[in-house]
Amino acid sequence: MTTPPAEAPLASRLTWLIALRLVVLTVFLIVTAAVYLGGFTPGGFSSIVALVTVAAAYGVAGIYAVFLRMNRALRVIARAQLVTDQITWTALVYITGGATSGATSLYGLTCLTGAILLGLPGAIVAAASGATAYLVLCAALGLHLLGVPPDQPAGAYVTHWDELRYPLFVNLLAIMVVTLLASYLAERLRTTGGRLVQATARAEQAERLAALGRLAAGLAHEIRNPLGSIAGSIELLRTGGTLSDEDRMLCEIIQRETARLNDLVGDMLDLSRPRVPALEDVDLAATARDVVVLAGQSGRGGDVEVRFEGPASAPVSADAAQMRQVVWNLVRNAIQASSAGSVVAVRLWRDAGAWLLEIRDQGRGIPAGARDRLFDAFFTTRAHGMGIGLAVVKRILDDHGFTIEVDSREGEGTAFRVRIPAAGQQERVTGHTGHVAPRSHRAPVDSRWISGRARSGRE
Numbered sequence: 001m002t003t004p005p006a007e008a009p010l011a012s013r014l015t016w017l018i019a020l021r022l023v024v025l026t027v028f029l030i031v032t033a034a035v036y037l038g039g040f041t042p043g044g045f046s047s048i049v050a051l052v053t054v055a056a057a058y059g060v061a062g063i064y065a066v067f068l069r070m071n072r073a074l075r076v077i078a079r080a081q082l083v084t085d086q087i088t089w090t091a092l093v094y095i096t097g098g099a100t101s102g103a104t105s106l107y108g109l110t111c112l113t114g115a116i117l118l119g120l121p122g123a124i125v126a127a128a129s130g131a132t133a134y135l136v137l138c139a140a141l142g143l144h145l146l147g148v149p150p151d152q153p154a155g156a157y158v159t160h161w162d163e164l165r166y167p168l169f170v171n172l173l174a175i176m177v178v179t180l181l182a183s184y185l186a187e188r189l190r191t192t193g194g195r196l197v198q199a200t201a202r203a204e205q206a207e208r209l210a211a212l213g214r215l216a217a218g219l220a221h222e223i224r225n226p227l228g229s230i231a232g233s234i235e236l237l238r239t240g241g242t243l244s245d246e247d248r249m250l251c252e253i254i255q256r257e258t259a260r261l262n263d264l265v266g267d268m269l270d271l272s273r274p275r276v277p278a279l280e281d282v283d284l285a286a287t288a289r290d291v292v293v294l295a296g297q298s299g300r301g302g303d304v305e306v307r308f309e310g311p312a313s314a315p316v317s318a319d320a321a322q323m324r325q326v327v328w329n330l331v332r333n334a335i336q337a338s339s340a341g342s343v344v345a346v347r348l349w350r351d352a353g354a355w356l357l358e359i360r361d362q363g364r365g366i367p368a369g370a371r372d373r374l375f376d377a378f379f380t381t382r383a384h385g386m387g388i389g390l391a392v393v394k395r396i397l398d399d400h401g402f403t404i405e406v407d408s409r410e411g412e413g414t415a416f417r418v419r420i421p422a423a424g425q426q427e428r429v430t431g432h433t434g435h436v437a438p439r440s441h442r443a444p445v446d447s448r449w450i451s452g453r454a455r456s457g458r459e
């Protein structure tokens with residue numbers, strides 16, 4: 001049987017605790033025998049109690065060690081160990097002065113150990129058992145059920161309730177305070193430790209991704225040239241006119257697949273070599289229309305209808321090539337998520353000083369668990385996906401200061417919505433001119449429909 005992950009640290013902490021308490025106990029007894037009892041007296045009452053206590057503590061530690069090796073009931077062992085410790089300290093308190101013994105401070109030590117081992121529940125077990133054991137000892141001494149050890153000076157012990165009250169109160173208060181403080185500190189330590197582990201894991205993952213990104217960029221660069229030659233040669237072959245229908249179909253497959261590879265390589269390069277956007281006047285409506293037409297003609301082309309609905313023009317200030325990449329990646333994803341016969345709608349409309357560009361599909365939707373990670377590099381749920389497309393989209397939009405939001409219902413479809421300040425508004429936001437965009441730039445006066453067909457990319 002192996003240790004479950006959550007129990008693994010507990011097992012190692014318990015091993016340390018068993019070893020540590022034996023060391024503390026042994027040292028404490030040696031010091032007590034040598035200093036307090038004035039040397040070990042064979043046959044003396046206190047020495048016998050000390051010896052029995054040490055022997056019992058070692059015996060119990062042995063039993064715990066066996067359970068620990070078997071990885072059984074670790075939490076029960078931890079609690080049992082805390083209770084045993086408090087009983088052991090009570091035996092020592094008894095032979096070293098009773099209620100007023102300095103050894104009562106050991107109760108607090110166990111509360112601290114309990115908090116480190118099990119948090120607040122551990123500290124409470126230790127505090128409750130320590131307080132009970134100490135109370136029972138004081139009660140037994142106060143009620144004269146337990147006499148002063150015969151080899152100890154009777155004057156060093158308090159056995160009347162009047163005298164017992166004060167040490168009892170002080171020690172119980174001390175146990176309580178130590179318990180509260182120790183649990184608070186242990187909890188803080190646990191939370192900070194947890195965060196540190198998470199941050200380290202994230203940093204390591206980022207490092208791995210960065211290395212992977214560099215490798216991918218190098219590869220992408222090398223792949224691009226031969227890919228260009230393949231695409232060019234196939235185009236020549238296909239248009240040569242000497243091919244049979246079957247050969248032409250094979251050429252089309254090669255063209256489609258090289259186009260797919262080219263997309264991938266482009267995305268990888270975009271992701272690994274961020275470029276500052278070169279802002280210029282761009283007509284977003286024209287860009288979206290072009291992408292829709294291209295998607296219809298692309299090698300994927302066939303059974304998904306891609307439509308554009310929006311105004312004749314939508315001027316924005318952006319990097320033209322990068323915006324085209326954004327629209328293309330979103331449309332491509334929408335087609336890939338769609339099944340045959342469904343529609344991908346690209347809509348553009350004006351909303352409070354900005355253009356909203358929506359790419360909506362009727363595909364499978366995005367599971368709730370995947371939504372938080374959609375824009376992470378290398379996150380993919382597709383068998384042949386690389387998880388780069390949306391990371392590129394997000395990076396480009398972030399670089400421009402544009403925003404994107406996702407609205408998805410599993411089984412019903414997904415809509416990605418990009419908000420882009422309209423050209424005049426953008427200037428106003430950055431404080432250059434402060435004028436409002438002319439009326440012709442506003443509402444979608446004449447909505448135009450453009451559509452093409454693409455083949456669904458469901459995997």
Ligand code: ADP
Pocket residue numbers: 333334337361363364365366370374379380381382384385386387388389390391414
């Ligand atoms: P890839 O397409 O290579 O997987 P992306 O970064 O483009 O990489 O997309 C990441 C993931 O986001 C996809 O694997 C898919 O699970 C999900 N996704 C993106 N767009 C859509 C969409 N329109 N519908 C459903 N899932 C989507």
